Amino acid sequence: MKLYVKLILLTCCLAGASCNRQKEPKSSDPAEQRRLDSLETIKKAEEEARKKPRTADDIELDKDLAYDKHTLAESYPYKDTTRIFQLDKIKEKLAFVENFQRAPASYVVLQNRKNQNQEAPLVKSFHRNEYTRISDSLGTERYQSAPLFALGETDRPRIYGRDGTLAKLKSSDTLDMVQVEGVSFEGAWQVPKRYIKTIGDSVAFHHVVFVDVTNQNILTVERTGDCKWAIKSMNPATTGQHKPPYAQETPTGIFVVQEKKTKMYYYKDGSTSIEGYAPYASRFTNGAYVHGVPVNNPKGAIIESSWSLGTTPRSHMCVRNASSHAKFVFDWAKVFNALVIVIE
Template sequence: MKHLNLVLIALALSVILMFILIVGPGTEEPLSDKGKPQAVKTDSANINAETEEPVEEEQPLEYGFNLKYSKYLIEAPYTYTVNGEERCFQFDLMRQKINEAEQTIKKYRLTYIDNYKNRNGMAPKYQGEEIDRFGNERSAAAPAYENINNLEELIYIVDGTLVEILEEDADYTLIKVVGNDTEYSVPSQYIASDDCLEELKKVIIVDRTNQNIATFEKEDGAWNITSYSKATTGKEGKYHQLTPLGFYYAIEKKPKFYYVKDGTDLIEGYAPYAVRFTAGAYTHGVATAYKYAEDGTKIDPGIKEFSSSIGTVPLSHKCVRNYTSHAKFIYDWYEHGKTIVIVIE
């Protein structure tokens, strides 16, 4: 009997072993480091392991070319070399940034922070300082509060910044900066509520990393590149500032933007075909410095088209310097209330 029991046990173990080999060791889902199910990729689609629903892969955003300015073109694949460094036009990233703004305008009214030359009042100091905890400067900015009950804690949002209006009253307007999900309360005098974006039709995009620029226009429901060219952005220095990253309203245009000699109030020259988008930052053409006769008479040597420094390294005070013909194209093409500026890197 003892031997029979041993035989039966051996047979049972053999059956269990055969079942494991045929069926497999188990059907549990693999676990991440945090003990949660990981997404399992299949040949046909990604699966969300928590909902077991297919996850659609993000499709590239479409754009075409309808060039309305065609000087200094760099052919496909839109790459080039500057001082031994590989550069490119980041058209895909540019198109993604346009989509961010476009998704926002479908939900909210878009306008901008309005405090050029502190015309709506100098923002209060941040804990006695001229810059906030993120390094944003007080001048030409609005104070923004995450908690309206704590006015000691604020950040500065610079003039021209594109914002979503969520709620507004006489004292404060609740906003979000385009590209940032944080909500802020801003004193209403700093919000250009009467100059909202009518529609998003034209976009100027500046790339700090590659030192170039492109313009996009929405035509018949599709986004097309209307121009692209090399450009020069701002650098850091005593009298210089980086061209700031972000989303901005294209606020106004001027046939000439006058600039002063560093450290003085003396007008040194002008930059033609300027479009302002934040504080004193413009897209513009090659600057022209005045000359002076012996009797002190100011002489205008005329507009220049070309500068060999364009598209090389950041050099400007804050503006975006273009070949003058491209600046003129932007100046003529720009539509107030329908154009924004995006600075990327």
């Protein structure tokens, strides 16, 4: 019995000593404790800052030109007005690029150039546009697009996803269908596997081409650090015009560089006769390329520049540049590793 009591007393003493130790301050030195508390506060603040979405105000955009021909100023005269590079809008888009890449993801690109992966099924709500083609409720054409099905629905798609747009792969739902979360478009959708190109979870989009259809210019940027981007070129460009049935506007949105051609041959309107070629062409959606000055002779020499660059939309959907700038983009923007963002 005495042994039992002694054990109880010993246990209580040990527990009390343990409790006393837990109540002791982390440091007996008040100055050292203040320093530790300060470091802990800073650490928590940094963690919270990392979780907070980036905004345009967080983006540092500095000029460090890698291509310095035909360079435009941030604002410049055009006829009786002034044109600009919309740097505030560009910073907003770069904040978006920063944000969607903060969490690990496996990326996919929607693809259906010339309906090579099969014509998309008819959406539930559609109309015919000025080009006599079927479009969804948002104006995206069926031709060259992928069908986006609402989650849980497989009978008919709700909308179309334009060729070249970016998404995150969320799951494989069936043998034929996958679930994606849009980056270039909003929401979560199901897409038949034939319409997606998986580009994996190791890709990083650190090269971005900005095309401005309002100011008719083009700007390239490269990521140099957290929220830090460097402007690599600032040039005139000419985008697509609205001229049915052959010429279409360059669509706005976020696209992935998908394909490159040293010479992109084109047909004469309404025929299958090759009229000429455009040099150093980087395709980003449908038949839209960033390319050099068109040469209306399949065997003609490359033309460096044109008076029409930076004036008014006049291409079929593409983005025309000085040919040496198109080559810079061609070499600099890697396939499935660079974005083209078209703003207005």
